[in-house]
Every structure is written in structure tokens, then in C-alpha cells.
Amino acid sequence: MASQQYKGIVVSHTHWDRAWYWPFEQFRVRLVQTVDQVLDILDSDASYRSFTLDGQTVVLEDYLEVRPERRKDIERLVNARRLVIGPWYVLPDLFLVSPESLVRNLMLGMRSARQFGHVMREGYVPDPFGHIRQLPQILAGFGLRSFIFMRGMGENAEELGSEFWWRAPDGSTVLAVYQRDNYGNLACWGFPYEFGDYRYERPDPATAVGNVSKTFESIRAFARTPYLLFNNGIDHLPPQPEVPELIAHVNRTMPDLRLSHGTFSEFVDAVLQSSSAPSFRTYTGELTGNAHHLILLSVYSARMYLKTANAACQQLLERYAEPVAALAAAETKLDFTPFVWQAWRELLKNHPHDDICGCGVDEIHRDNVNRFERVRQTGEYVRDEGLQVLARHIDTAAQEGKPILLFNPLGWSRTECVELELLFAPDDPMRKEFTLFDAAGSPVPFAVTGIRPLYRMEILKEGRYEAVTVTALVTVPPAGYATLYVRPKKAKPVPSMVQASVRGMENDLLKVSMHPNGTVTVTDKGTRQVYRDLLLFEDTEDAGDEYTYSWAERSRTFTTRGSRPVITVTERSPLHAVITVTHTMKVPASLSPSRRERSAERTTVTIVSRLTLRAASRRLEVETTVTNRARDHRLRVHVPTGMSTDRSFAGGHFDVVERPHPSAKRPTMKNRFEYYATRHLNDFVSMHDAERGLTLATKGLPEYEVVSGPSGDVLALTLLRCVGQLSRNDYITRHMQAGPQLPTPEAQCLGTYTMECAVIPHAGSWADARSYRDALEFRTPVIGRNVPRMSGTLPAVLSVVTSGEKELVLSALKRTEDRTGYVVRFYNIGDASVRTTATVYRPLQRADRVTLNEEFAATVPLSSETQFVIEAGPKQVVTYKLTLKN
Known part of the structure; x- marks a missing residue:
């Protein structure tokens, strides 16, 4: 050549x-x-x-x-x-x-x-x-x-x-x-x-x-x-x-x-x-x-508020607005699709790498926040109005009581505790004494957890309500809805399914024991495996920039190991409990002027974690609110696994990615090179050995690292990474400049931020335990809305589409772009081919396999008037266009 x-x-x-x-x-x-x-x-x-x-x-x-x-x-x-x-x-x-x-x-x-x-x-x-x-x-x-x-x-x-x-x-x-x-x-x-x-x-x-x-x-x-x-x-x-x-x-x-x-x-x-x-x-x-x-992998944690807002907006459009809009169009011919697309258009403008990665000047990220807010407004309106429109076509009048419509976007049936807000007129006597029933007339376990006044305005008509918050243990079918009914009857006492004190919480699956320093030990009752010292907070300096994390030459790390936080039981019902742990961490206010070490000046970072355990759940949910007053630092939470392995498994894009632990070789100031031990996750990261498994689920926190601890591998989840410059060229973990050396003071993330994760112990691997389902359920809650009593043609409980294959994950349910049908998309999360029959709630005229761009690929055989065949190879994404009979 x-x-x-x-x-x-x-x-x-x-x-x-x-x-x-x-x-x-x-x-x-x-x-x-x-x-x-x-x-x-x-x-x-x-x-x-x-x-x-x-x-x-x-x-x-x-x-x-x-x-x-x-x-x-x-x-x-x-x-x-x-x-x-x-x-x-x-x-x-x-x-x-x-x-x-x-x-x-x-x-x-x-x-x-x-x-x-x-x-x-x-x-x-x-x-x-x-x-x-x-x-x-x-x-x-x-x-x-x-x-x-x-x-x-x-x-x-x-x-x-x-x-x-x-x-x-x-x-x-x-x-x-x-x-x-x-x-x-x-x-x-x-x-x-x-x-x-x-x-x-x-x-x-x-x-x-x-x-x-x-x-x-x-x-x-x-x-x-x-x-x-x-x-x-x-x-x-x-x-x-x-x-x-x-x-x-x-x-x-x-x-x-x-x-x-x-x-x-x-x-x-x-x-x-x-x-x-x-x-x-x-x-x-x-x-x-x-x-x-x-x-430049540390962009996963720069300006973390962008990542969590983006994840919330994506969930809102993909899991709620799009499927609700599709179902509303199928039943009412009311088309919310243009509004969904307008929201997508705005959200996508936040997805260029300099935007979503948080590696720009402060002005552009203020624009991002405003766009996320507009997407939220549109998505919530389509979701809520779409459910109200749909409810007018459901037979909610067959049972006595005020109907509550529950919606489950995920492709499998769920029995879990959900939080509902029931609206009553201020003079309605039922607000003080009521009970819940499902569509079959069976009582639904619930507990009242709060009451507040609520004011609404609709076309200049005022609405004043007393909003009663309840936790209810409900069952909702796959990719569909169920109806509850509120009736004026004194509720029977619900047996306690969750016990709680300042020493810990317990349900039939997990036991959570509190330690004086705010860490917890979780016992999986099914496997009898014990996970010790979870939820330790670690704060270290960040001498890097928006692109890259770096430790300083004289690094110093602070933890809550010796902390004595305030621990209180802040919510307790037969169906759930919340323990709140409040840390006041004293940390350096910033780096020193030389940037070679942390400053002698101290400030406080307040960390308030709400630990929630619900009935029938194997998740310990953790909502952490951080009031950050420090600069130039990184805050992480540690989840020790009690295992020593050589790899992790992270939720990916239509995928779960197996990753070996990174090399232990680290740079120094005399031998600088680009270095990252942190990696990306979507939804969850999981580890397992022959005896136990542990999955850590998140709501939009995309960065983790596997670090060594005294009893094995520790999952370190980044909560905040705070820096003050777009790019620098004076630190250990990168050998050259990545962008303009401009100040970005708002990337220090001063203020208050809330992040959420969940700890899920299990036997075997993520695939054996199907812990990805727990992670998706954590990110995608069942929602409930007060709806009018109507004599519609749809049943009180309905599954739009369901497949019997456990490894198929429903990824999209939307109207086709040509408005002639409906798209359902699945991906095979497993390593084996699957062939199954999917059932649709209405008779089909035809079913076609289409490309991701919704172009015809092949006609799919119908097993019956409401069933079609799904075939998917390992890790394959399959998309179907369903044309309903009129």
C-alpha cells in the first residue's frame, strides 16, 4: 500500500x-x-x-x-x-x-x-x-x-x-x-x-x-x-x-x-x-x-442538579406523558402528541454534551434549568389531563365511592405501597372517616399520613379542598391502570407490616439497624445475609474542573464515621416508616490559595437523609438533602457490599453493562495522565458473589466507583462535585487543558440539593434476582389521581399491553408518528433469545414489526384477535406498530 x-x-x-x-x-x-x-x-x-x-x-x-x-x-x-x-x-x-x-x-x-x-x-x-x-x-x-x-x-x-x-x-x-x-x-x-x-x-x-x-x-x-x-x-x-x-x-x-x-x-x-x-x-x-x-468522564458528576432534573424529565415524558397521551388518543381521539413533541424538543436542547455534562459557563446552565422547568410543566399537564380525559371513558360508577385512578407505566404487575392524595371538599364529613376498596370490592390497606389545605384554579373557577395523604398497599396490572374507591366508612385497623424505632426499622423482607454514627446495617431475611455500615458519607477535595475530578497533592478526606447525628423517627404507619438522620459535617471551606491542599478555614455541610422502608418492599429508600456551603470538594455516599469481586454490573442503554474494576495505577503531579476510576450508571449498579448480591438504584445520579473497604468492595455513589472553573491545567489527574480556563462559580453548587437512591439486597446476580425491576420501580412509581365517577365503556382495571416474558422490558408506549397506530417497544435484557405472546386490551387489525424510526420491517402473526407474537434475540430492541380495529 x-x-x-x-x-x-x-x-x-x-x-x-x-x-x-x-x-x-x-x-x-x-x-x-x-x-x-x-x-x-x-x-x-x-x-x-x-x-x-x-x-x-x-x-x-x-x-x-x-x-x-x-x-x-x-x-x-x-x-x-x-x-x-x-x-x-x-x-x-x-x-x-x-x-x-x-x-x-x-x-x-x-x-x-x-x-x-x-x-x-x-x-x-x-x-x-x-x-x-x-x-x-x-x-x-x-x-x-x-x-x-x-x-x-x-x-x-x-x-x-x-x-x-x-x-x-x-x-x-x-x-x-x-x-x-x-x-x-x-x-x-x-x-x-x-x-x-x-x-x-x-x-x-x-x-x-x-x-x-x-x-x-x-x-x-x-x-x-x-x-x-x-x-x-x-x-x-x-x-x-x-x-x-x-x-x-x-x-x-x-x-x-x-x-x-x-x-x-x-x-x-x-x-x-x-x-x-x-x-x-x-x-x-x-x-x-x-x-x-x-x-473527560467526570462530567458525569459536574453540576449534578442537571443530571437529576434531566432524569426526572425523561421519566415524565417516556413513562407517563407519552403512554397516557397514546391511551387518551385511542379512546377519545384527543391528541396530546404535539405537546409531547414540543416538550421533547425542549428537553433535547439540553442534551448536547456541553449542556447536560455541565461543562459550560454558568449562563448556559441557567438556560438548562429553565428548559427543564418548561418540560416539566408540559409533561405534567399532559400526564394529569390525559388521565382525567381517559377516566371519563372508564366505568367508575359501577362501584360505590369516589374513584381514584392508579397508573402503572411498567410492563409487569406491581403490588406495593404508594402515596396518594385524596381530595375532599372542606365540609365533606368523609374526609375524617373513610376507607378504600379496590374494583373487586375488597378493602385496601391504607394509613393516613398527612392533611393539608389545597387551592386550585381552573378557568377562573376556584377550588378549595382538604387534601388527605395516605399510604396504600395496592396492586396494579402491567402497563395499565386500576381503580380504587373512597367510601364513607370507618376503616378497620391495618395490621402493622413495618415496625420502627430510633434503633431501626423492619418489614417481612428486611431488617434495618441504626448505628449511632448514622450508618445502617441491613439484614436480608430471605438470604440471612447482613450488609454492614451502609450510608457513610465521604467528603474529599476536588482540585479539578468541570471535566475532571482530581485530588490535591496533600489530599484530605473527611467522613461521618465518627459523627453523632440526630436520629429521629419522622413518619410511622402500619405500612411504612421513615427515619431521618441529620449530619452536620465540618469540612474545609475550599482549597488553599496554592490549590495543593484544603484550606484551614472550616464550614458546615448539612446532610439530612430520610430512610424509608415500606411494606412488601425489599428496598431501603434513601432521600438525601444536602445544604452545601463548601467549595472545591466532592461528596459521596458509601455502600459496602461485603464482597470482594473483580467487576460490577451497571444499568446501561437498553442494556446492563459488565465492567471490570479499573486499574490501580494512579497518576502523580510528576507523572500526570488522565485518570478515572469512576464509571457511569443508568438506574442501578449491582455486584454479586456466590453468597449474596447487592443492587444500588438511583434517580438520576449517574456516577459510581468501586473502592476497597475493610470488608470488601464498596460502592461509592457521587452526590455532589463542586468546582469553580470550566477547565484548568494545574492538577494531577489530567495532563492537558480540556477547554477554556473560565471561571464558573455556580459549578460550586452552593445551596440545597436533594438526591435519591435505594439499597436492594438479594440472592444471586442482578439477572437472577431481577433487581433491575426493583430499580425501575423505584424510579417509576405508581401514581394516583382523583377522577370523576363516569359510566364509561372501559373496565375499572385494565392492562394496555402485557407480555409473559420476564426478560422483556417495556421501553416505550406511544402513538405512531403517522397517527395510524401505536408503538410498543421492548428490549431483551437477558442473554437468551425469547419468543412470547403479547396481549393487547383491544382487538387488533394488524401488528407489524417496525424500525426505531417506525418504518415497516415485517408483518407479525396474530395469535388471536388481541394477541401478537414477540421475538427478540439477546440484548435486542424490538419495536411493534399496533393498528387497532375501529
Whole structure:
């Protein structure tokens, strides 16, 4: 290959972070100027073949809000394949968002690009901080054949090369194109710098040859074909109108390289058609290495308030608003779908990596918080109004009493304690003496836990209520609803199912023993395994920045081991108990001026943990509220497992990921290198050995580490990581700058924050115990709403869709984009193929297997009028379109 001529494809592009070291509106001014110039160049110079607008369509929305008159110009150039757009709506971080959000992102991006005329069919993801191992399956589900990336390659870079096959756990495969010298390897072409503003200068042809020659020598060593990818652009750079003449000059000067101006798709075409493509190496797994580019994994814990808010919004849309809107549309023809999509559009704008990762200036994250709030408002309205609309079609009048509608978004039946708020008129005597019954007329165990006045306004009509909070032990069918009835009858005493005192709590599954320092010992009554000293808090310095955690040269850690917190029983009923533990931790106020150690000045961090144990639950739920007054530190909670293993299992994206514990090799100030022992989790992390298992579930806390303790491995869950600068270059755990050295005082996270997790002991592995179900139930509670008595046609208890296969997880229930049916999506969380029959609540006209983009794949046989067959391979995501009979 050394003697042959290489063919280089120069792709002119810009990488557009909507907000990063400037806030959005300032970057938008530059965006409008840049797109203006792109359109003008493409219109005036036919030799300037094409420009790629960063693989995301949101930038066109941003542009057209200012320049609506240029839409026709954009459509003409997109149709001519000269302005290349899509497939994403935004370029997202891939770990810190849910798998369903990635699906919505590509759906919206491809829909938007099609409206302009054409979609780029390549999986362009140049700059996220690592890549999930199910991404090939997601990309393939949208008909995307390639994965073009920069970050994440590990020590196997030379073995794999810059072109290889990346295979998902289900077998889906895409062509991976590794941008060894980054996605801007020919940025500022013809200039003596890699970054900068060249708008008022002209490139030097000799320098341009030198730029190409340097990149050529570097990337051809990794190339597996004669085709090389040159990226003419980088963050926020405008187009270079001189590209055609620079290409011509290089072609006259370098006989062993022939450049052409083109697109990513032309490069992928050439690689796939090359004779060496069938012999490319294959890789399966996550891409979180840092062989040539920083991976920056501590973004999992920067500005933790963004992560928890995002998780809550995703749950709201995916698990409540979308399925309720779908069910309401099926029964009432009232379509909430546009509102759901508007909420998704806003939420996705928080998913670019500089946004959701928390690694920007303070202004952009204030915008994020506002967007999350707007998403919450829309999602809650659709959820609550949708349930009210649906309730008008349910026969709730067949039983005596005030109906309460319960909704379970998960795909299995649940019997658990839920918190309900029952609304009574202030003069209703039933508010003081009532009981609950289910739809079969059986009494429901409950306990009153609170009363408050409630005021509501609806179309200028005032409503005043007495809201009575109860804890009730209920059963709700899979992916459906059940109805309770409140009747004016004195309730019979409920046998105590949870006992509590300041010494601990106990139900039929767990015993929780309190220690004077606020830690707990949990005994699993089923296995008789004992988990000791859980919920120790650890505070250490953070000398790093928004991208990277670092200890200081003279590190100092504080814990609550010697603490004497205030321990009180704050709630107690026959069905649940809450013990509150209040720590007042004295910690250094910040780092010292030298940043080599923690300061001598002290301040307090208040930690209030509410430990909840419910009847019939094997979860110890922990809600921790931290009032943070310290800077430059990291706060974690420790959960000792009592096991010594070599790996952990973390909830992933349509997946559970097995990870070996990281290397013990650590950097020093004299030997700095990028170092992370922390890893990512979605929903939960779990460990097990031959005798016991332990799962730690969270609500949006995405960072954990396995550390060594006196009795084995400890799961350390990050609660807060507080820093004051976007990027630095003066600490141990990273050897180079990652971004602008700008102050970000709000990243110190001063103030009060609430985080939630749950401890779930069990026998065997997460798969044996199905502890992922406990984790999903923790994140996705059954909800209840007061609804009117109606004589509808729907039964009082209903399951929308159910499958008998325990390893199938229901991931989506929504209306199809063409409004002609309903989508149900499952993923097989197990390692074996499954074939089962799913049952739907209404007769089916047909069932079709469709792609993630809801395009037809195959007709599915119906087992009966209300049943269809589901087949899923190991780790496979399967999507079905259900068309109901009228």
C-alpha cells in the first residue's frame, strides 16, 4: 500500500456547540454569520462542492428564527446535496441521556432534515465523551450505516485502525470511522494555527501543503484502505472559500495523495467498496478509552442538579406523558402528541454534551434549568389531563365511592405501597372517616399520613379542598391502570407490616439497624445475609474542573464515621416508616490559595437523609438533602457490599453493562495522565458473589466507583462535585487543558440539593434476582389521581399491553408518528433469545414489526384477535406498530 496513491476526501464542516464558553444567544449571532457565508459560497462557487452542517438540524432552527427568508435557499441546497444536514436533532452526550431520548433525537432530526429535502445517513458523533455499546443497534435502527467518532478509542487503536466494524451486543454492526487526528484535522487550512479567527486573512498555499502533509503522515498509519478523511473545520469555524484552490494546489504538489472535495457519505461509500472492507477487525463494547483524545468522564458528576432534573424529565415524558397521551388518543381521539413533541424538543436542547455534562459557563446552565422547568410543566399537564380525559371513558360508577385512578407505566404487575392524595371538599364529613376498596370490592390497606389545605384554579373557577395523604398497599396490572374507591366508612385497623424505632426499622423482607454514627446495617431475611455500615458519607477535595475530578497533592478526606447525628423517627404507619438522620459535617471551606491542599478555614455541610422502608418492599429508600456551603470538594455516599469481586454490573442503554474494576495505577503531579476510576450508571449498579448480591438504584445520579473497604468492595455513589472553573491545567489527574480556563462559580453548587437512591439486597446476580425491576420501580412509581365517577365503556382495571416474558422490558408506549397506530417497544435484557405472546386490551387489525424510526420491517402473526407474537434475540430492541380495529 505504501507505493500506491492515497485518495483524500476533504469534508468542509463546522462543529457547532450551541452554547459552551459563550451563552447560546452570543453563539447564535456567530452561527447566523457562518450560515450566511456558507449559503453565499455555495450559491456563488460551483467548485465549492458541499458543506456539512455538523450532523444536527437544530442549528437550522436557530438560524431560521433570525433569517426566515432564507429557508428556500436552504431547501434548494439540501436537495442538491450541497448542504448536508442530519441525522441528529442535536449532537447529544450519549451516556447522560436515556436510550429513548436518543431514539427521539434521531426521529426528530431525520424528520426535520427530510422537511428540508435530504438526510445524511451517517452516524456522525464527533465529540461526545465516550460511546455506549448499544449505539450500533440504535444507529442501525434508523438505517444509518456508519459511526464517525473521535473520542473513546482505547489502547487497541493500532490493532483496530481507523476503520473497523463496531458490533452491538445484539449483533447489529456499523462501519466505525475513527478520526485519529480529531474532527478538525484540516481546520484553519493554510494558516499556522489550529484554532482562531481567519475571516479577514487568506491562507498560505505552502502552509496548506504542510498542513496536509503532517496530517497525511499521521492518519495513513491507521488507515485500512487507500481512502483518507480530512476534516476542514472545527468548533465554530466559518467556511473557507479557498478550499477548491487549496485542493488543486495540493494535488499539483503531492503526487502520493489525490484530494477531492466531498462529504462523509462519499468517504463511507469509498471505504465500504474497498477490497479490504471485509477483513476489517470487529469490536464489541463501550468506547471510553483515551488513547489519543481526552475522554473527560467526570462530567458525569459536574453540576449534578442537571443530571437529576434531566432524569426526572425523561421519566415524565417516556413513562407517563407519552403512554397516557397514546391511551387518551385511542379512546377519545384527543391528541396530546404535539405537546409531547414540543416538550421533547425542549428537553433535547439540553442534551448536547456541553449542556447536560455541565461543562459550560454558568449562563448556559441557567438556560438548562429553565428548559427543564418548561418540560416539566408540559409533561405534567399532559400526564394529569390525559388521565382525567381517559377516566371519563372508564366505568367508575359501577362501584360505590369516589374513584381514584392508579397508573402503572411498567410492563409487569406491581403490588406495593404508594402515596396518594385524596381530595375532599372542606365540609365533606368523609374526609375524617373513610376507607378504600379496590374494583373487586375488597378493602385496601391504607394509613393516613398527612392533611393539608389545597387551592386550585381552573378557568377562573376556584377550588378549595382538604387534601388527605395516605399510604396504600395496592396492586396494579402491567402497563395499565386500576381503580380504587373512597367510601364513607370507618376503616378497620391495618395490621402493622413495618415496625420502627430510633434503633431501626423492619418489614417481612428486611431488617434495618441504626448505628449511632448514622450508618445502617441491613439484614436480608430471605438470604440471612447482613450488609454492614451502609450510608457513610465521604467528603474529599476536588482540585479539578468541570471535566475532571482530581485530588490535591496533600489530599484530605473527611467522613461521618465518627459523627453523632440526630436520629429521629419522622413518619410511622402500619405500612411504612421513615427515619431521618441529620449530619452536620465540618469540612474545609475550599482549597488553599496554592490549590495543593484544603484550606484551614472550616464550614458546615448539612446532610439530612430520610430512610424509608415500606411494606412488601425489599428496598431501603434513601432521600438525601444536602445544604452545601463548601467549595472545591466532592461528596459521596458509601455502600459496602461485603464482597470482594473483580467487576460490577451497571444499568446501561437498553442494556446492563459488565465492567471490570479499573486499574490501580494512579497518576502523580510528576507523572500526570488522565485518570478515572469512576464509571457511569443508568438506574442501578449491582455486584454479586456466590453468597449474596447487592443492587444500588438511583434517580438520576449517574456516577459510581468501586473502592476497597475493610470488608470488601464498596460502592461509592457521587452526590455532589463542586468546582469553580470550566477547565484548568494545574492538577494531577489530567495532563492537558480540556477547554477554556473560565471561571464558573455556580459549578460550586452552593445551596440545597436533594438526591435519591435505594439499597436492594438479594440472592444471586442482578439477572437472577431481577433487581433491575426493583430499580425501575423505584424510579417509576405508581401514581394516583382523583377522577370523576363516569359510566364509561372501559373496565375499572385494565392492562394496555402485557407480555409473559420476564426478560422483556417495556421501553416505550406511544402513538405512531403517522397517527395510524401505536408503538410498543421492548428490549431483551437477558442473554437468551425469547419468543412470547403479547396481549393487547383491544382487538387488533394488524401488528407489524417496525424500525426505531417506525418504518415497516415485517408483518407479525396474530395469535388471536388481541394477541401478537414477540421475538427478540439477546440484548435486542424490538419495536411493534399496533393498528387497532375501529
